[in-house]
Amino acid sequence: xxxxxxxxxxxxxxxxxxxxxxxxxxxxxxxxxxxxxxxxxxxxxxxxxxxxxxxxxxxxxxxxxxxxxxxxxxxxxxxxxxxxxxxxxxxxxxxxxxxxxxxxxxxxxxxxxxxxxxxxxxxxxxxxxxxxxxxxxxxxxxxxxxxxxxxxxxxxxxxxxxxxxxxxxxxxxxxxxxxxxxxxxxxxxxxxxxxxxxxxxxxxxxxxxxxxxxxxxxxxxxxxxxxxxxxxxxxxxxxxxxxxxxxxxxxxxxxxxxxxxxxxxxxxxxxxxxxxxxxxxxxxxxxxxxxxxxxxxxxxxxxxxxxxxxxxxxxxxxxxxxxxxxxxxxxxxxxxxxxxxxxxxxxxxxxxxxxxxxxxxxxxxxxxxxxxxxxxxxxxxxxxxxxxxxxxxxxxxxxxxxxxxxxxxxxxxxxxxxxxxxxxxxxxxxxxxxxxxxxxxxxxxxxxxxxxxxxxxxxxxxxxxxxxxxxxxxxxxxxxxxxxxxxxxxxxxxxxxxxxxxxxxxxxxxxxxxxxxxxxxxxxxxxxxxxxxxxxxxxxxxxxxxxxxxxxxxxxxxxxxxxxxxxxxxxxxxxxxxxxxxxxxx
Amino acid sequence: xxxxxxxxxxxxxxxxxxxxxxxxxxxxxxxxxxxxxxxxxxxxxxxxxxxxxxxxxxxxxxxxxxxxxxxxxxxxxxxxxxxxxxxxxxxxxxxxxxxxxxxxxxxxxxxxxxxxxxxxxxxxxxxxxxxxxxxxxxxxxxxxxxxxxxxxxxxxxxxxxxxxxxxxxxxxxxxxxxxxxxxxxxxxxxxxxxxxx
Numbered sequence: 182x183x184x185x186x187x188x189x190x191x192x193x194x195x196x197x198x199x200x201x202x203x204x205x206x207x208x209x210x211x212x213x214x215x216x217x218x219x220x221x222x223x224x225x226x227x228x229x230x231x232x233x234x235x236x237x238x239x240x241x242x243x244x245x246x247x248x249x250x251x252x253x254x255x256x257x258x259x260x261x262x263x264x265x266x267x268x269x270x271x272x273x274x275x276x277x278x279x280x281x282x283x284x285x286x287x288x289x290x291x292x293x294x295x296x297x298x299x300x301x302x303x304x305x306x307x308x309x310x311x312x313x314x315x316x317x318x319x320x321x322x323x324x325x326x327x328x329x330x331x332x333x334x335x336x337x338x339x340x341x342x343x344x345x346x347x348x349x350x351x352x353x354x355x356x357x358x359x360x361x362x363x364x365x366x367x368x369x370x371x372x373x374x375x376x377x378x379x380x381x382x383x384x385x386x387x388x389x390x391x392x393x394x395x396x397x398x399x400x401x402x403x404x405x406x407x408x409x410x411x412x413x414x415x416x417x418x419x420x421x422x423x424x425x426x427x428x429x430x431x432x433x434x435x436x437x438x439x440x441x442x443x444x445x446x447x448x449x450x451x452x453x454x455x456x457x458x459x460x461x462x463x464x465x466x467x468x469x470x471x472x473x474x475x476x477x478x479x480x481x482x483x484x485x486x487x488x489x490x491x492x493x494x495x496x497x498x499x500x501x502x503x504x505x506x507x508x509x510x511x512x513x514x515x516x517x518x519x520x521x522x523x524x525x526x527x528x529x530x531x532x533x534x535x536x537x538x539x540x541x542x543x544x545x546x547x548x549x550x551x552x553x554x555x556x557x558x559x560x561x562x563x564x565x566x567x568x569x570x571x572x573x574x575x576x577x578x579x580x581x582x583x584x585x586x587x588x589x590x591x592x593x594x595x596x597x598x599x600x601x602x603x604x605x606x607x608x609x610x611x612x613x614x615x616x617x618x619x620x621x622x623x624x625x626x627x628x629x630x631x632x633x634x635x636x637x638x639x640x641x642x643x644x645x646x647x648x649x650x651x652x653x654x655x656x657x658x659x660x661x662x663x664x665x666x667x668x669x670x671x672x673x674x675x676x677x678x679x680x681x682x683x684x685x686x687x688x689x690x691x692x693x694x695x696x697x698x699x700x701x702x703x704x705x706x707x708x709x710x711x712x713x714x715x716x717x718x719x720x721x722x723x724x725x726x727x728x729x730x731x732x733x734x735x736x737x738x739x740x741x742x743x744x745x746x747x748x749x750x751x752x753x754x755x756x757x758x759x760x761x762x763x764x765x766x767x
Numbered sequence: 768x769x770x771x772x773x774x775x776x777x778x779x780x781x782x783x784x785x786x787x788x789x790x791x792x793x794x795x796x797x798x799x800x801x802x803x804x805x806x807x808x809x810x811x812x813x814x815x816x817x818x819x820x821x822x823x824x825x826x827x828x829x830x831x832x833x834x835x836x837x838x839x840x841x842x843x844x845x846x847x848x849x850x851x852x853x854x855x856x857x858x859x860x861x862x863x864x865x866x867x868x869x870x871x872x873x874x875x876x877x878x879x880x881x882x883x884x885x886x887x888x889x890x891x892x893x894x895x896x897x898x899x900x901x902x903x904x905x906x907x908x909x910x911x912x913x914x915x916x917x918x919x920x921x922x923x924x925x926x927x928x929x930x931x932x933x934x935x936x937x938x939x940x941x942x943x944x945x946x947x948x949x950x951x952x953x954x955x956x957x958x959x960x961x962x963x964x
Contacts, residue, residue, distance in 0.1 A: 263844030346851065374851065479852070532846045532853065562846060589846050646845065671844070
């Protein structure tokens with residue numbers, strides 16, 4: 182015992198050293214060094230991240246980490262965003278809240294993504310955590326403004342309430358009134374997802390006026406343009422602001438009030454909102470444009486020339502979200518004005534139209550990739566693409582880390598050569614050595630997966646749709662992509678062979694989603710039997726999968742690693758192996 | 768059971784949507800409305816057409832492949848756009864048509880006012896029914912000569928000139944354009960406006 186002491190520090194010293202280590206990966210690594218480091222790290226970890234709420238149980242988390250102050254949990258798979266996960270699938274946070282209410286009375290932060298959050302959960306949060314500070318609900322659903330009222334009324338130290346992109350049952354705008362008059366600690370409020378009901382505006386004004394530390398305020402669409410000035414006058418220190426509908430009859434007094442209010446906001450760096458834009462009011466923000474680093478115009482249905490005028494005032498822009506109304510000409514202007522651009526997202530204004538309604542093609546993306554040396558992250562919807570454009574982009578922007586391309590019509594070939602886009606995407610993965618996220622589209626054969634398996638060594642997330650010819654495609658990805666954590670596939674001819682041959686790989690990943698592919702129920706059962714630490718969920722709304730021959734493909738399949746075993750809250754349309762069926766026959 | 772006799776093409780076919788998913792967004796798309804006509808026309812199918820769903824779907828799929836028509840079966844979840852984004856795009860075109868007219872509604876004796884959007888109703892019967900539901904009262908029978916008969920509640924409105932008028936006297940369009948606010952009068956005050964108690 183004595184001879185080891187020379188090499189060990191007192192626990193307090195280790196704890197102090199560990200407190201400088203923030204990233205989850207590093208803390209996980211620390212905990213693997215030796216048993217005493219594992220133990221010390223466990224009881225001094227303050228933040229935990231659970232990437233899949235079913236990968237571990239709340240009790241297991243609490244047992245290992247008893248002193249947590251901040252929790253982040255994610256629920257449904259990403260394709261739930263596009264209605265591919267049926268309602269009622271799962272992801273309810275309540276079991277977690279119930280356990281944490283008892284175990285973590287000093288919990289300060291809860292961040293959730295794609296989870297079902299009911300008013301009951303919100304009320305329990307409000308009641309249980311006396312020092313609660315941060316609530317971020319990203320793409321969540323299941324709660325109403327009543328739940329928000331409970332949070333507002335009880336959480337005296339609340340700093341952040343961010344409902345980004347959640348679906349809220351908007352029963353009444355009066356929930357804001359529940360923030361007591363003595364409450365002044367708000368730093369960040371994002372209610373942009375709330376419906377078209379008006380939030381109680383006078384309560385909002387008073388709230389904003391008495392919270393001197395407010396730096397982020399994102400309003401919902403229902404807040405009219407003529408109310409913005411009064412809000413901004415009460416919070417000139419804002420750093421991030423989201424407007425409501427940016428439309429009103431053009432009146433000089435309203436315009437000058439608005440422009441004056443914006444010009445007062447010297448710290449403003451991010452603007453969003455801009456529903457229903459009346460272009461004549463855009464110049465009201467010109468005074469802040471030179472300092473803007475983020476601009477979200479993805480709801481603004483304004484034409485290219487107005488967009489060009491606007492972005493040419495924003496030389497410091499790092500992040501732009503915009504509709505394809507910007508067109509190639511607007512993207513060329515962006516490329517010449519915004520040399521600091523790091524992230525570009527272009528959304529389709531008419532996603533279901535068959536003919537293009539705007540002149541936005543691969544040329545716009547090529548222009549930005551040529552003109553913006555810091556470009557790292559791209560999300561681009563367009564209607565045509567070519568290999569030569571992709572190769573150009575890849576060669577010019579090897580620093581890309583996120584590349585998500587959606588050619589709207591599935592299986593669209595290279596419009597110049599009519600070939601597949603294998604070579605183009607191949608160039609992307611070959612040149613962009615730090616690529617972490619990739620979404621494919623267009624006409625693609627197994628070849629593109631061979632390139633991906635060969636080159637995409639840092640790739641963590643891959644999204645595939647309507648691509649490939651055979652199991653070989655899937656095999657290339659599963660056997661080659663060393664860093665792969667999340668793989669989501671829809672409508673591809675991938676079947677049993679690649680999946681079963683790479684079963685072990687699945688335990689190194691967070692999850693695999695496959696829908697409308699050719700994986701048979703028999704293979705799912707086999708996988709579930711072979712791999713006890715994988716949950717193999719078969720999702721089928723038509724009929725129980727065992728009412729059909731085993732060789733029939735399943736509708737949807739969601740496989741994820743878990744130390745918690747099968748979950749207990751499966752709805753009737755989800756099948757998973759249980760302990761018994763591992764031994765039994767179908 | 769269609770499943771046994773085939774390779775379960777349905778697992779990979781294009782279709783309108785899964786059971787239970789809303790087809791609301793489909794209805795808003797002009798291209799999508801043509802799609803439903805396609806399925807209903809059996810003469811477009813060369814193969815044998817039986818009445819059941821399966822072969823219609825397979826036949827429609829065959830049609831999609833044969834004709835390069837602009838209408839095609841919309842695929843669930845494609846293109847991959849969040850539904851709140853889809854909802855934001857349509858309104859711009861019809862903004863002028865569906866500009867809302869919010870008016871305050873008060874009822875004598877009720878502790879707070881409500882607001883309604885007059886554009887949300889097609890005519891007086893709908894409006895009156897909505898008011899009845901909202902404030903839990905009955906409005907009585909309207910006649911041009913006598914106003915509202917058989918109830919002590921009378922719906923009135925203030926028009927652009929500031930005058931208090933009986934709801935129902937003028938054509939609906941004229942009413943929605945001139946109504947500034949509504950008031951449901953009760954009892955004695957109502958008598959002057961033609962209510963026969």
